[in-house]
Amino acid sequence: MYLYDSYDQAMVDARVAEFRDQARRRLEGKLTEDQFKPLRLQNGLYLQLHAYMLRVAVPYGTLNSAQMHMLADIADKYDRGYGHFTTRQNIQYNWIKLEEAGDLLADLASVEMHAIQTSGNCIRNISSDHFAGAAADELVDPRPYAELLRQWSSFHPEFLHLPRKFKIAVIASDTDRAAMRLHDIGIQIVKNDAGEVGCAFYVGGGMGRTPMVAPLIKDFVPLDQLITYSEACLRVYNRYGRRDNKYKARIKILVHELGKDEYARQVEEEFAHLQSQGIEPPLAELARIATFFADPAFESGLSTELDRSNPDFALWADRNTHPHKQAGYISAVISLKPVGGIPGDASAEQMHTIADLAKEYSFDEMRVMHTQNIVLPHVKIADLHTLWAKLEAAGLGTPNLDTIEDIIACPGLDYCSLANARSIPVAQKIATRFAEKGRTAELGELKLKISGCINACGHHHAGHIGILGVDKKGTENYQLLLGGSEAQDTSLAKITGPGFDEDGIVDAVEKATDVYLAQRQQGERFLDTYRRIGMDPFKEALYG
Amino acid sequence: MKVLTGNDLKTGLVVWWNGQEWSRHVDDAVDAGDEANVILAREESARRVNAAYAIDATREADGSIRPAHIKDRVRALGPTVRPDLTMKPAEPEALNWVI
Ligand code: HEM
Ligand code: SF4
Numbered sequence: 001m002y003l004y005d006s007y008d009q010a011m012v013d014a015r016v017a018e019f020r021d022q023a024r025r026r027l028e029g030k031l032t033e034d035q036f037k038p039l040r041l042q043n044g045l046y047l048q049l050h051a052y053m054l055r056v057a058v059p060y061g062t063l064n065s066a067q068m069h070m071l072a073d074i075a076d077k078y079d080r081g082y083g084h085f086t087t088r089q090n091i092q093y094n095w096i097k098l099e100e101a102g103d104l105l106a107d108l109a110s111v112e113m114h115a116i117q118t119s120g121n122c123i124r125n126i127s128s129d130h131f132a133g134a135a136a137d138e139l140v141d142p143r144p145y146a147e148l149l150r151q152w153s154s155f156h157p158e159f160l161h162l163p164r165k166f167k168i169a170v171i172a173s174d175t176d177r178a179a180m181r182l183h184d185i186g187i188q189i190v191k192n193d194a195g196e197v198g199c200a201f202y203v204g205g206g207m208g209r210t211p212m213v214a215p216l217i218k219d220f221v222p223l224d225q226l227i228t229y230s231e232a233c234l235r236v237y238n239r240y241g242r243r244d245n246k247y248k249a250r251i252k253i254l255v256h257e258l259g260k261d262e263y264a265r266q267v268e269e270e271f272a273h274l275q276s277q278g279i280e281p282p283l284a285e286l287a288r289i290a291t292f293f294a295d296p297a298f299e300s301g302l303s304t305e306l307d308r309s310n311p312d313f314a315l316w317a318d319r320n321t322h323p324h325k326q327a328g329y330i331s332a333v334i335s336l337k338p339v340g341g342i343p344g345d346a347s348a349e350q351m352h353t354i355a356d357l358a359k360e361y362s363f364d365e366m367r368v369m370h371t372q373n374i375v376l377p378h379v380k381i382a383d384l385h386t387l388w389a390k391l392e393a394a395g396l397g398t399p400n401l402d403t404i405e406d407i408i409a410c411p412g413l414d415y416c417s418l419a420n421a422r423s424i425p426v427a428q429k430i431a432t433r434f435a436e437k438g439r440t441a442e443l444g445e446l447k448l449k450i451s452g453c454i455n456a457c458g459h460h461h462a463g464h465i466g467i468l469g470v471d472k473k474g475t476e477n478y479q480l481l482l483g484g485s486e487a488q489d490t491s492l493a494k495i496t497g498p499g500f501d502e503d504g505i506v507d508a509v510e511k512a513t514d515v516y517l518a519q520r521q522q523g524e525r526f527l528d529t530y531r532r533i534g535m536d537p538f539k540e541a542l543y544g
Numbered sequence: 545m546k547v548l549t550g551n552d553l554k555t556g557l558v559v560w561w562n563g564q565e566w567s568r569h570v571d572d573a574v575d576a577g578d579e580a581n582v583i584l585a586r587e588e589s590a591r592r593v594n595a596a597y598a599i600d601a602t603r604e605a606d607g608s609i610r611p612a613h614i615k616d617r618v619r620a621l622g623p624t625v626r627p628d629l630t631m632k633p634a635e636p637e638a639l640n641w642v643i
Contacts, residue, residue, distance in 0.1 A: 026553075027553065027554065027591070029591050033588070033594055033595060047551060047556060047594070047595055049558075049615070049618060049619050049623075050556075050557070050558060050619065050622060050623065051551070051555065051556035051557055051558075052551075052556035080629055094623075095556075095629075096556065097554060097555045097556060098553065098554055098555070098556060099554045099555070342625055342626075413614065413615065413618055414618065414623040414624055414625050414626075415623055417615070419615070422618075422624065422625075424625045425624065425625055428625070474612075474613065474614065475614070476614065476643075
């Protein structure tokens with residue numbers, strides 16, 4: 001994985017010193033909260049319901065063991081022994097003290113991590129495929145491109161005060177595992193007819209109150225123009241994105257209002273101009289970055305046999321693994337969704353365990369998934385059973401990836417000051433209901449996603465089943481949505497009708513799954529059946 | 545009644561105005577009446593509290609204070625999904641008070 005050079009480290013260290021000084025001045029009263037707030041937000045420090053909250057960037061979700069151990073130590077030392085992995089592959093801590101935040105950032109910097117640009121109207125952490133560098137179906141490892149974009153976007157002076165936040169995802173396979181088209185810019189690394197590698201640009205996607213699927217703006221940008229073209233996309237947005245209305249400020253609104261063709265034309269114009277400016281880093285820099293992502297020393301000639309005699313292991317291996325590009329290896333997913341648990345939360349002890357297992361079985365590497373689980377990307381198939389047994393012993397062996405128990409949930413009203421309703425208890429009740437009735441398996445792949453308000457941090461628009469928390473005269477209420485997807489067949493879910501209370505929404509989800517089971521045809525997932533039969537049968541069952 | 549709440553500047557923890565100082569316990573809160581804005585301005589500038597605001601609340605028959613909005617009840621108690629981290633870890637039934 002990428003290692004900081006002296007420039008990276010110096011920048012991060014300088015930022016820690018700067019923040020320490022800002023925090024000191026705030027505590028001494030030399031800065032008011034109005035003055036300090038933008039400064040702390042630039043360092044990922046929010047004020048939430050119970051305390052300060054810190055969001056730490058995990059570039060494209062990749063972590064090594066030393067970093068994961070540090071995240072665990074931070075949870076113990078500065079928080080209450082746990083952290084929350086988020087849908088943008090980051091980690092958040094909920095109980096941070098302002099007086100200790102500088103020390104915390106210094107500890108992070110010691111393992112090449114920081115919280116810079118995890119908040120505010122700038123280019124946020126670049127996200128990517130959580131199986132990057134391992135997946136059998138990838139064209140190339142997308143992470144060197146993500147890293148190049150990270151370096152370009154970090155402290156980019158022109159893009160630190162955009163009209164609104166800006167999120168970029170990079171993938172390199174036809175199967176989209178990063179919700180690429182629901183980002184401000186989604187980049188897919190592709191090959192053109194001549195066999196050259198380049199980038200397809202999708203611009204103007206997003207969730208929030210006005211969800212939109214990003215249209216294709218340009219089908220092939222050569223690799224040696226990646227940064228220049230990105231810069232052109234941002235420039236047009238920075239110039240014409242709306243600053244008068246926060247709710248219309250995202251690039252999706254600009255692209256929608258201009259129309260994709262006009263937006264693309266303006267980008268072309270800017271691109272032509274920028275090409276004369278020589279801003280593109282030399283390809284040698286991309287090559288230098290790529291060396292950090294060289295394959296680990298995979299062994300060849302390994303066995304690909306899996307001993308499936310233990311049915312519990314076989315179930316976990318079927319659900320929680322993904323095919324690897326190297327024969328004899330596999331990617332293993334550690335579920336952070338124990339039935340009845342808090343989606344995405346991990347205790348310090350669990351983080352230490354995961355870090356140790358990554359060191360022993362996965363070349364020291366982990367990935368945070370946008371579904372709030374953790375990947376060990378490079379596990380020998382021959383080691384899989386031993387790994388599973390150790391995960392089981394640590395309570396980390398839940399076999400529920402991509403099932404109705406594998407729910408994405410935002411922090412909701414239990415932690416978030418913007419929330420209308422709690423998300424986590426609803427996730428707990430749904431997972432428990434289906435697990436207890438033993439219905440998880442027969443439902444197969446079913447992606448359920450819950451947000452506690454319209455900001456959609458829990459991706460409810462993109463759930464096969466989505467749930468949105470709303471405020472109904474001071475009480476929590478939940479709307480049900482059906483038919484979303486954030487994979488290569490991206491679609492936005494539609495609201496079924498009037499909302500439900502907390503128990504009512506659990507029943508409603510069950511009724512929706514009953515309709516699916518009654519109507520499904522051979523091989524159909526919930527989403528496929530919904531797409532074939534439409535909303536009406538579901539409405540009938542829910543409200544009829 | 546009008547109750548004042550905010551976060552402790554140093555620790556970020558939720559606090560309530562008890563007439564003299566900021567308490568961690570909602571039940572210590574007093575009615576700030578017409579004084580709310582004066583107290584908030586004074587306490588903010590003295591850095592004894594951060595992001596403070598006034599809310600509506602009622603005093604229950606047993607003398608306890610109930611904030612009108614669910615968000616402030618969550619703040620008063622703590623995350624409902626982690627009873628161990630709330631202000632009343634030994635009283636699981638306290639969670640019902642939030643809802
Ligand atoms: C508790 C602190 C948080 C705050 C204050 C917050 C705030 C927001 C806001 C205001 C938006 C809407 C932005 C817009 O539409 O312009 C948003 C979107 C989003 N947030 Fe959060 N969020 C928080 C936590 C999280 C967490 C924990 C996650 C992951 C689980 C997350 C992931 C996202 C995602 C994926 C979006 C959608 C991005 C988009 O609209 O394109 N956020 N957040
Ligand atoms: S969706 Fe709303 S409630 Fe949930 S974390 Fe985002 S802002 Fe908070």
